[in-house]
Amino acid sequence: MKTKALLATALTTLMLSACGVNNNDNAKNNVNDTALNNRDVTNPTRVNNPLTNDDDYINNNGRTGNGLTPVGNNDGNQPSKMRVADRAVDKIVALPEVDRASVVVTDDNAYVAARLVDNNKGLSSDVERKIADQVKAADKSINDVYVSVNPDFYDRMTNYANDIRNGKPIEGLYDEFTNTVQRVFPTHYNK
Template sequence: MKMFKWLSIFTLSFVLTACGADSAADDNDKEENDRGTKVQNVDDENNDSRMRVADKAQDKIENMQEVRHANVIVTDNNAYVAVVLEDNTKGDVREDLEKKISDQVKSTDKGIRNVFVSSNPDFVDRMGDYGDKIQKGEPVKGLFEEFTEMVQRVFPSGQ
């Protein structure tokens, strides 16, 4: 139930931030963060709303023997992890493995409070696409709404 509360707060903040985004914003909303990863701001007035690829976390997860591939996107204090598992399990990730993945993510960024993990094939594909767009510095207009909808589908109960 606590995770549902956090997911609800996160989703609401996405919707409210996206609604206030400056439609005239362009490539000025791109910057490099202190970890060297590409960061996209939702709007120029509120730099608290960002979306970034967490390369360090991704590398740590991919070094786990259970994981073949991972994509990690961080927004505020939430991390979303899409994994392709070695045993080809799709959908929900075992609780013990989810905890190990969460620990790896949190070890790379002390500001992350919530980690959401899935091996759902659609989630994996979309996370890869979003990560590519962020890394290439492409504009993120509309990306947050799409991302929020996907997160709500994959994690409906906030788990």
């Protein structure tokens, strides 16, 4: 009889103490945390992100210093940011040799896909230098510029740029982008 009474008292005490726990975090009352609703998304794209502007679209919330690495590191990590460089595009298409262009930037690397006015001539080193100079003039944070006039690469880069502008999560996009860039610029990865 004593054990039943002791057990009943212990269970009652346990239940009453559990009722006293305050699970409300007053700092987060009435806040909809998108990250909690997007499971398995490292850095979800936020609605009305103040870091997005009309000139350069930054995905992954433009966060830096989070241990992520740029394209070209084969350790499986993702870049701290991946963005479209529209200012660089404007400068590139102002060149008389260039008809259209698309530029995606990861950290200090710019990947340029261009369509030349005379598509049959190919990319001369002079035009490549002019394009690289325009990209670096548009964005002082760019150290390396990789240029291709391959039509398939241009189509892919245009699609990547549109996906970034539309807020598509970088997680899956990044892997595809990295594979594409490694195929187009293999010497960059074999240094």
